[in-house]
Amino acid sequence: MKKTSMVVFATIASLFLLSWIVKGMFSEGSSPYLDGFLVTLAAFLTLAIMSFLYKDNPYYKFAEHLFVGVSAAYAMCLGFWSTIVGNLIPRLSSTVSDFFQVNYIEGDYNIFFVIPIIFGILLLMRLSPKAGWLSRWPLAFIVGTTAGLNFVRYLRSDFINQINSTIIPLLIDWNGFGDFFSNMNFSATGQLVMMFSNLVIFVGVVCGIIYFYFSKEHTGWFGRASKVGIWILMITFGASFGYTVMGRISLLVGRITFLFKDWLEIIS
Amino acid sequence: MKVKLLFAVILLLLLSSLSFAQDDSAEIDTSAVVEELVLPAPPGNLSGVDKPNDHGHSIDLSWELSPDDGGGLNTVLQYDIYHWVPNLMLELNLVRDSISVIQKIIRKTTNGIIEGSQADSMKKVFEKLSRSELFDVRNSLTEYVKKGNKGLAEACKSYPEGGAWLFLDKKPSGTSTFDHIGSKEFKSSGFVPDFANLYYRVDAVTADGAKASSNILGPIQSSGQWYNTFRTPVVFSVLLFTLLTVFFVQKARKGADLYVRPLGGIEAVDDAIGRATEMGRPILYVLGLGSAADIATIASFTILGRVAKKVAEYQTELLVPTYDPIVMTVAQEVVKSAYLDAGRPDAYKEDTVHFVTQSQFAYVAAVNGIMLRELPATNIYMGKFFAESLILAETGALAGSIQISGTDEIAQIPFFIVACDYTLIGEELYAASAYLGKEPVLLGSLKAQDYAKAAIIVLAVIGVILAQFDFGTEFVNLFEVVN
Numbered sequence: 001m002k003k004t005s006m007v008v009f010a011t012i013a014s015l016f017l018l019s020w021i022v023k024g025m026f027s028e029g030s031s032p033y034l035d036g037f038l039v040t041l042a043a044f045l046t047l048a049i050m051s052f053l054y055k056d057n058p059y060y061k062f063a064e065h066l067f068v069g070v071s072a073a074y075a076m077c078l079g080f081w082s083t084i085v086g087n088l089i090p091r092l093s094s095t096v097s098d099f100f101q102v103n104y105i106e107g108d109y110n111i112f113f114v115i116p117i118i119f120g121i122l123l124l125m126r127l128s129p130k131a132g133w134l135s136r137w138p139l140a141f142i143v144g145t146t147a148g149l150n151f152v153r154y155l156r157s158d159f160i161n162q163i164n165s166t167i168i169p170l171l172i173d174w175n176g177f178g179d180f181f182s183n184m185n186f187s188a189t190g191q192l193v194m195m196f197s198n199l200v201i202f203v204g205v206v207c208g209i210i211y212f213y214f215s216k217e218h219t220g221w222f223g224r225a226s227k228v229g230i231w232i233l234m235i236t237f238g239a240s241f242g243y244t245v246m247g248r249i250s251l252l253v254g255r256i257t258f259l260f261k262d263w264l265e266i267i268s
Numbered sequence: 269m270k271v272k273l274l275f276a277v278i279l280l281l282l283l284s285s286l287s288f289a290q291d292d293s294a295e296i297d298t299s300a301v302v303e304e305l306v307l308p309a310p311p312g313n314l315s316g317v318d319k320p321n322d323h324g325h326s327i328d329l330s331w332e333l334s335p336d337d338g339g340g341l342n343t344v345l346q347y348d349i350y351h352w353v354p355n356l357m358l359e360l361n362l363v364r365d366s367i368s369v370i371q372k373i374i375r376k377t378t379n380g381i382i383e384g385s386q387a388d389s390m391k392k393v394f395e396k397l398s399r400s401e402l403f404d405v406r407n408s409l410t411e412y413v414k415k416g417n418k419g420l421a422e423a424c425k426s427y428p429e430g431g432a433w434l435f436l437d438k439k440p441s442g443t444s445t446f447d448h449i450g451s452k453e454f455k456s457s458g459f460v461p462d463f464a465n466l467y468y469r470v471d472a473v474t475a476d477g478a479k480a481s482s483n484i485l486g487p488i489q490s491s492g493q494w495y496n497t498f499r500t501p502v503v504f505s506v507l508l509f510t511l512l513t514v515f516f517v518q519k520a521r522k523g524a525d526l527y528v529r530p531l532g533g534i535e536a537v538d539d540a541i542g543r544a545t546e547m548g549r550p551i552l553y554v555l556g557l558g559s560a561a562d563i564a565t566i567a568s569f570t571i572l573g574r575v576a577k578k579v580a581e582y583q584t585e586l587l588v589p590t591y592d593p594i595v596m597t598v599a600q601e602v603v604k605s606a607y608l609d610a611g612r613p614d615a616y617k618e619d620t621v622h623f624v625t626q627s628q629f630a631y632v633a634a635v636n637g638i639m640l641r642e643l644p645a646t647n648i649y650m651g652k653f654f655a656e657s658l659i660l661a662e663t664g665a666l667a668g669s670i671q672i673s674g675t676d677e678i679a680q681i682p683f684f685i686v687a688c689d690y691t692l693i694g695e696e697l698y699a700a701s702a703y704l705g706k707e708p709v710l711l712g713s714l715k716a717q718d719y720a721k722a723a724i725i726v727l728a729v730i731g732v733i734l735a736q737f738d739f740g741t742e743f744v745n746l747f748e749v750v751n
Contacts, residue, residue, distance in 0.1 A: 068633065072625035123594075126600075136601065139597060142560050159724065162724055164749075210725070212699075214528050215528065236678075241686070
């Protein structure tokens with residue numbers, strides 16, 4: 001280990017201990033030193049993850065591995081204890097329920113619960129070199145079933161409802177140009193804005209679909225319509241980008257609040 | 269002991285059910301004339317039909333407004349809707365309630381959940397029982413409800429004897445319809461039996477509490493339908509799309525040259541693999557956070573297959589960290605097959621496709637680490653992505669990798685566009701799988717999709733023209749899909 005690294009490590013370790021002791025001394029909970037340790041640990045792990053903004057470093061690696069390991073193990077335990085032990089076993093066998101010390105639910109026995117068990121075992125077959133091919137059956141079932149179910153769902157939402165929503169009049173309350181110009185205003189529910197809005201929807205949908213038409217080369221008028229389509233898409237994406245970035249900033253604010261309020265107690 | 273206990277419990281229930289029925293008959297059957305109050309005119313012509321296009325157990329009611337609703341004395345505040353039920357139903361409802369109480373005691377969720385004196389008294393009775401006794405009682409009561417439900421249709425025939433009017437709901441003045449959506453679950457207290465004689469009544473109620481009853485509707489029966497006519501547009505669309513797909517698949521199988529326009533992002537895949545080979549660095553393929561059931565992930569598998577085949581041919585390293593265990597399993601199969609197709613099964617390594625974790629940001633942290641440590645020449649993100657999209661793409665850009673992305677998550681596409689070199693937008697991802705695979709089935713379905721899109725444009729243009737000239741309503745209704 002280089003000398004600089006050792007100095008950095010020693011500094012961080014000292015700061016950690018200092019923070020732990022100070023937080024423990026001023027914490028008002030029933031177990032102040034444990035609370036102090038947990039807050040300090042959370043703060044240092046947050047800073048370790050944020051250190052990635054500078055460059056990859058051992059502290060980021062530590063936080064990353066800890067995060068991945070804990071989350072993977074937690075997900076596995078949760079899946080096993082809540083799904084298999086918590087829901088499946090109590091509906092299938094009183095003996096196994098007794099073994100896991102969970103209550104057997106006699107009236108809820110259902111033979112269909114055996115199917116996911118079989119599929120689960122078949123999936124595990126891939127660990128065996130000889131019977132590995134059996135794991136393809138549940139996979140085929142999962143992929144095939146979902147594709148079939150989604151077929152109808154998407155056809156309805158992306159095809160039928162799309163047509164339904166695009167059928168809108170382009171001229172609203174139209175009584176000639178004279179009436180249009182004399183009553184023109186920029187109210188959100190006014191004739192001009194409503195007509196413009198409907199026009200954008202119609203042109204946007206038609207040109208957007210043309211952009212996603214793959215069977216024809218995008219040249220000539222088709223290419224121009226496709227360009228309009230991609231422009232509309234890009235404007236939509238721009239709006240979406242700004243909106244989402246604002247959401248992310250609120251996440252950052254949450255973390256910074258934790259550091260300055262819960263840990264350092266600089267802000268109230 | 270158990271049998272005795274069970275009898276005691278049921279006896280208690282029956283006794284309380286009798287008192288309950290008596291109490292309620294006094295409380296809910298308030299059609300008697302209230303003296304000193306000015307009665308409103310009753311609602312007229314109460315009629316009802318079995319709710320169409322449903323699984324049964326529901327009746328649609330309609331009535332004419334009381335003359336004193338919006339006119340006349342204008343005193344009607346609301347309409348109370350009543351449903352006549354035989355005593356057996358009241359009894360079964362009580363048993364259902366006790367089953368629910370037992371369930372809550374078994375699951376230890378009673379605290380703060382049970383409300384009402386009857387539920388509390390039931391709780392007191394059941395709480396003294398051991399767990400096994402609770403299960404026994406619950407199963408016996410469930411069996412009792414099951415058997416009782418079979419006799420409901422017969423009990424309904426006894427109208428107007430041996431039953432009571434049960435309050436269903438209230439509707440504000442000016443309302444002239446009510447859909448009685450019953451439950452199909454016999455364990456539920458809202459259970460409405462099919463093919464049983466049902467009776468309804470609607471009372472106009474004033475602010476003073478004066479009530480006037482409509483005519484009695486009944487007997488009327490509910491039943492389920494095999495075909496939901498509201499979904500007819502879906503059936504036609506499915507048929508049309510299936511026919512188009514079959515037609516184009518057959519055409520492709522016969523060797524027809526089905527043109528698919530080149531996609532920038534996909535054209536770049538080969539170059540990116542070549543770049544990785546020349547640089548001697550790996551290729552990182554991220555399948556996203558979707559499950560194996562997501563269409564985007566399924567499309568991504570096809571692209572992965574193509575990438576893996578090229579990688580096997582060029583003997584480049586491939587890294588596929590996965591988020592979902594099922595996705596990992598499918599991806600392993602895909603990559604293995606690709607190596608076989610390329611004639612390099614020996615080069616396939618089991619840990620090429622590996623599981624990371626099922627926690628979103630832990631997964632991102634791990635993939636970011638891979639990007640900075642392994643320094644892949646090319647990062648390919650294809651599938652379903654959420655909040656992690658920008659973090660991944662930004663880190664990849666910092667690491668100097670060529671990046672190709674594709675997702676159908678509209679909210680994430682902007683992040684990929686700004687941080688990646690090539691992005692497949694939405695449906696381009698599906699098209700890419702067909703374009704790369706060149707398989708008749710995929711090409712055929714892509715062609716069918718294109719024709720469906722053309723149909724959308726044509727129908728939208730026709731619809732807009734018709735809507736402009738006030739003929740649009742009927743046309744729009746053709747595409748109305750009601751649940």
